[in-house]
Amino acid sequence: MREVLPHEADWSIHYGEEIIRFAVRRQPQRHRGSIAIHVEPPGRVVVDAPHDASRPTVLAAVRKRARWVHEHLASFRRRHLHVLPREYVSGEAVMYLGRRYRLKVIPADVAEASVKLCGNRLEVRSTDPAPAMVRAAMEAWYRARARAVFAKGIDDMLAMLRWKPAAPPMRLQAMKIQWGSCSPAGRLTLNPWLVKAPRDCIDYVILHELCHLKEHNHSARFFRLMDRYMPTWRQRKARLDELAEVILNQ
Ligand SMILES: [Zn+2]
Structure with missing residues (x-):
């Protein structure tokens, strides 16, 4: 008999x-101490455990194979990306701050390619409308927007925090599976593609990284800070998780 117990x-x-979520199937017929981990497409992690395996035992078994699980999940993600290559041509849907826009590529006699939001369109003007040029222009635009939106978000959030950390240095780095990080020295790294997500989700990532200035880990104290300053962070995170594939499809 296989079942997932609701309280677990x-x-x-x-x-x-990364937070790796998984489901546990209790299998009374399994050998004591034998725990099997499966990663199924499109990215579901399932753990088969004996009926009497304790929570710490199951968590330890998954932690031990975390790297393997992470690599499997990343490879599913890459395969998925492969299926839907972006073409950088007119008509394609693009995202910015959680909204969908239509890409419009306009051949124009301009010194430098330009990108502009206009109604529900993202207009790219370039002398050379080749996809590689459009892509480069869009990436530069996303980075510039990301820098401005994140800087404002960090300022707003810092003003809210009671322990008043100094403004941390921030840099952008495109990443395939991560939205941000905070170095032990307190430097924030944020994924420029995050600017495609709704502001709610961006603020969640910023708060997560700012909380690391106080708690450099994911301890209970860290999550208490998150709960205090953003009681809705779990919903925001869930929304961002759902958007991840679309957003990271570059
Ligand atoms: Zn973290």
């Missing part, structure tokens, strides 16, 4: 900045 539905471990 919320299983997860941390691997770097």
Whole structure:
């Protein structure tokens, strides 16, 4: 008999900045101490455990294989990305701050390619409308927007925090599976593609990284800070998780 017990539905471990969620199937016929981990497409992690395996035992078993699980999840994600290559041509849907826009590529006699939001369109003007040029222009635009939106978000959030951290240095780095990180020295790294997500989700990532200035780990104290300053962070995170594939499809 296989079942997922409702009270055990919320299983997860941390691997770097990633939270790996999984389901546990209790199998009374399994050998004591034998725990099997499966990663199924499109990215579901299932753990088969004996009926009497304790929560710490199951968590330890998954942590031990966290790298393997992470690599499997990343490879599913890459395969998925492969299926839907972006073409950088007119008509394609693009995202910015959680809204969908239509890409319009306009051949124009301009010194430098330009990108502009106009109604529900993202207009790219370039002498050369080749996809590689459009892509480069869009990436530069996303980075510039990301820098401005994140800087404002960090300022707003800092003003709210009671322990008043100094403004941390911030840099952008495109990443495939991570939205941000905070170095031990207190430097924030944020993924420029995050600017495609709704502001609610961006603020969630910013608060997460700012809380690391006080708690450099994912301890209970860290999550208490998150709860205090953003009681809705779990919903925001869930929304961002759902958007991840679309947003990271570059
Ligand atoms: Zn973190």
